[in-house]
Amino acid sequence: MPIPKSALAVLALTIVASFARAETPGHYGIGRTATDAEIAGWNIDIGRNGENLPPGSGTVAHGKEIFAEQCAACHGEKGQGGVGERLVGGQGTIATPKPIKTVGSFWPYAPTLFDYIRRAMPQNAPQSLSNEDVYAVSAYILNMNGLLPADATLDAKTLSAIKMPNRDMFTGDPRPDVKNPACEKGC
Amino acid sequence: MTESADLDDDRAVTSRRRFLRESGALISGAVVAGLADGTALAAEPGSENVPPNVPEWMKAPGDPMGSQLYGTPSPFEKNVVKNISKNLPQYISASGRTPIGDLDGIITPNGLFYERHHGGVPAIDPDQHRLMLHGLIDRPMIFTMDDLRRFPSQSRIHFLECSGNPVYTKPYGKTASDLVGLLSCAEWTGVSLKLVLEEAGLRPEAKWLVAEGADAAALTRSIPIEKCLDDAMLVYSQNGERLRPQQGYPLRLLLPGFEGNMNVKWLRRLKAVPEPAYSREETSKYTDLMPDGVAREFTFYMEAKSIITRPSGGQKLKQTGFHEITGLAWSGHGKIKRVDVSVDSGKNWLEAQLQEPVLTRALTRFRLPWQWDGQPAVIQSRAVDETGYVQPTFAELLAVRGENSFYHNNAIQPWRIDAQGQVTNANS
Numbered sequence: 154m155p156i157p158k159s160a161l162a163v164l165a166l167t168i169v170a171s172f173a174r175a176e177t178p179g180h181y182g183i184g185r186t187a188t189d190a191e192i193a194g195w196n197i198d199i200g201r202n203g204e205n206l207p208p209g210s211g212t213v214a215h216g217k218e219i220f221a222e223q224c225a226a227c228h229g230e231k232g233q234g235g236v237g238e239r240l241v242g243g244q245g246t247i248a249t250p251k252p253i254k255t256v257g258s259f260w261p262y263a264p265t266l267f268d269y270i271r272r273a274m275p276q277n278a279p280q281s282l283s284n285e286d287v288y289a290v291s292a293y294i295l296n297m298n299g300l301l302p303a304d305a306t307l308d309a310k311t312l313s314a315i316k317m318p319n320r321d322m323f324t325g326d327p328r329p330d331v332k333n334p335a336c337e338k339g340c
Numbered sequence: 341m342t343e344s345a346d347l348d349d350d351r352a353v354t355s356r357r358r359f360l361r362e363s364g365a366l367i368s369g370a371v372v373a374g375l376a377d378g379t380a381l382a383a384e385p386g387s388e389n390v391p392p393n394v395p396e397w398m399k400a401p402g403d404p405m406g407s408q409l410y411g412t413p414s415p416f417e418k419n420v421v422k423n424i425s426k427n428l429p430q431y432i433s434a435s436g437r438t439p440i441g442d443l444d445g446i447i448t449p450n451g452l453f454y455e456r457h458h459g460g461v462p463a464i465d466p467d468q469h470r471l472m473l474h475g476l477i478d479r480p481m482i483f484t485m486d487d488l489r490r491f492p493s494q495s496r497i498h499f500l501e502c503s504g505n506p507v508y509t510k511p512y513g514k515t516a517s518d519l520v521g522l523l524s525c526a527e528w529t530g531v532s533l534k535l536v537l538e539e540a541g542l543r544p545e546a547k548w549l550v551a552e553g554a555d556a557a558a559l560t561r562s563i564p565i566e567k568c569l570d571d572a573m574l575v576y577s578q579n580g581e582r583l584r585p586q587q588g589y590p591l592r593l594l595l596p597g598f599e600g601n602m603n604v605k606w607l608r609r610l611k612a613v614p615e616p617a618y619s620r621e622e623t624s625k626y627t628d629l630m631p632d633g634v635a636r637e638f639t640f641y642m643e644a645k646s647i648i649t650r651p652s653g654g655q656k657l658k659q660t661g662f663h664e665i666t667g668l669a670w671s672g673h674g675k676i677k678r679v680d681v682s683v684d685s686g687k688n689w690l691e692a693q694l695q696e697p698v699l700t701r702a703l704t705r706f707r708l709p710w711q712w713d714g715q716p717a718v719i720q721s722r723a724v725d726e727t728g729y730v731q732p733t734f735a736e737l738l739a740v741r742g743e744n745s746f747y748h749n750n751a752i753q754p755w756r757i758d759a760q761g762q763v764t765n766a767n768s
Contacts, residue, residue, distance in 0.1 A: 181491060184481040184482060184483040184484075186479055186480060192474050199617075247629070250744070252633075260624050261623050268617075272560070276433075276556070279556050322634055322635060323637045324634050331737050333731065335724065337680070338689075340688070
């Protein structure tokens with residue numbers, strides 16, 4: 154059956170149009186829109202000032218229990234370190250020949266502690282603690298570092314308000330900072 | 341006690357690899373000594389396959405087609421493997437080095453590519469892997485791996501290097517791999533990150549992307565938007581085949597010239613934000629501590645560096661006379677412009693020949709012909725990149741940064757060759 158010329162013209166236009174669309178950046182039409190529920194499930198990063206901290210709270214006392222169950226095997230009963238990192242102490246050592254980097258001596262922002270514990274700890278079962286338990290264990294680690302009273306309760310507001318001792322000791326990248334004169338003969 | 345996950349790399353420097361190589365060197369040395377003594381060739385093990393005899397492997401057919409569906413190296417190369425430190429406190433967060441002293445050219449075989457994981461190597465089903473793009477984005481998106489492979493693709497050769505390669509403190513490594521083995525180079529295939537961001541509609545107030553891995557560490561780094569809109573790639577293939585699990589299968593970020601850990605593996609999420617996340621990995625880790633207690637943060641670039649890989653630590657010159665000195669040079673800031681080599685303890689420097697291709701932010705192979713007179717010597721190389729930056733000596737680095745800076749040690753590496761031809765680390 155003969156194809157009407159008008160139909161061929163429409164077909165040709167359609168092909169040209171689809172090529173033109175493929176060549177325009179931002180219009181590949183690949184991927185789909187993420188739903189709010191999907192984003193909420195993965196959107197776990199916490200800003201340094203506490204942005205995106207979830208509702209809930211935890212006490213130092215409850216954190217001590219969680220720490221003993223979930224953390225002490227690697228980090229030591231008092232956060233002194235073991236297979237896992239030392240978490241406590243070291244204040245005053247950072248500018249010495251033997252710096253001891255811990256949450257208390259080196260970490261600049263307290264909300265980052267919540268972020269890291271929730272996403273990566275305990276190492277054998279990350280993202281298994283409830284938000285309440287993460288607040289509590291964060292509270293206990295801060296308490297062991299002398300940054301939170303023993304009767305304290307930590308939530309989004311109080312965690313964001315803590316000023317870490319080493320906060321102002323970070324700077325940008327000044328490199329190139331080392332010069333080699335590139336001597337070639339008789340150096 | 342672990343002070344830092346990266347300390348694992350330099351705590352235990354003994355390795356199976358070195359033991360095996362030294363055993364091999366002893367055997368080889370014995371053979372050479374035998375020849376020098378004029379010992380009858382027929383007395384050597386294996387000599388029945390050398391002239392004038394017909395080798396045994398010519399007297400019967402070899403393995404048939406299909407005996408190996410995925411090829412592996414000759415069994416005689418079984419000692420060329422990743423260099424893994426012994427006696428680490430744990431191996432979930434640890435690293436394994438490329439045996440750079442045993443390799444030629446500039447491309448690292450996929451099985452020998454260096455590794456650094458912070459929560460082990462996840463086993464990800466690519467059909468269930470998703471990349472989420474959200475935050476300061478007009479259209480928050482989810483991509484499948486099939487989606488990402490539909491975008492226009494590109495392939496480029498770039499190096500990757502761990503920022504702690506090596507640290508500044510003793511004990512110093514013995515071999516090129518011990519010292520600088522957290523370094524590899526591959527041809528990467530994927531899609532331009534800029535193109536994907538344009539597809540979703542990046543908002544002008546977005547200044548950083550927070551990149552997150554789908555591993556047990558959910559490793560998170562913040563990437564400046566300028567890099568994301570420059571040469572950053574979403575990579576799914578490496579040297580022609582899909583990424584290895586250790587390299588982020590099925591999807592990783594590639595930021596040419598930036599420190600290794602920022603090239604987030606098993607990439608699951610990119611969030612456009614106005615300021616960095618200040619995650620644990622960019623505050624308590626991967627910041628460079630100076631003697632005055634100030635720590636440098638967001639030290640992204642790997643500065644120009646080089647190392648002689650042959651002859652290098654653990655190897656032996658078995659005779660005097662001609663030896664080619666060869667090694668690798670690279671810079672996170674672009675192309676290598678020149679490599680100088682000294683064979684007299686740094687007194688005089690000669691320009692080495694650069695093997696083409698010389699690519700931006702890729703390993704570059706250099707060579708210098710050399711006659712060894714049998715006298716003790718110290719040899720070393722010095723890279724200069726296209727910005728004019730000159731690789732510093734270790735002393736020059738220490739004078740500015742002290743010993744506790746931990747990351748971004750790009751010092752010149754001298755090797756000592758003794759009168760017997762044995763090569764060792766001249767810094768030790």
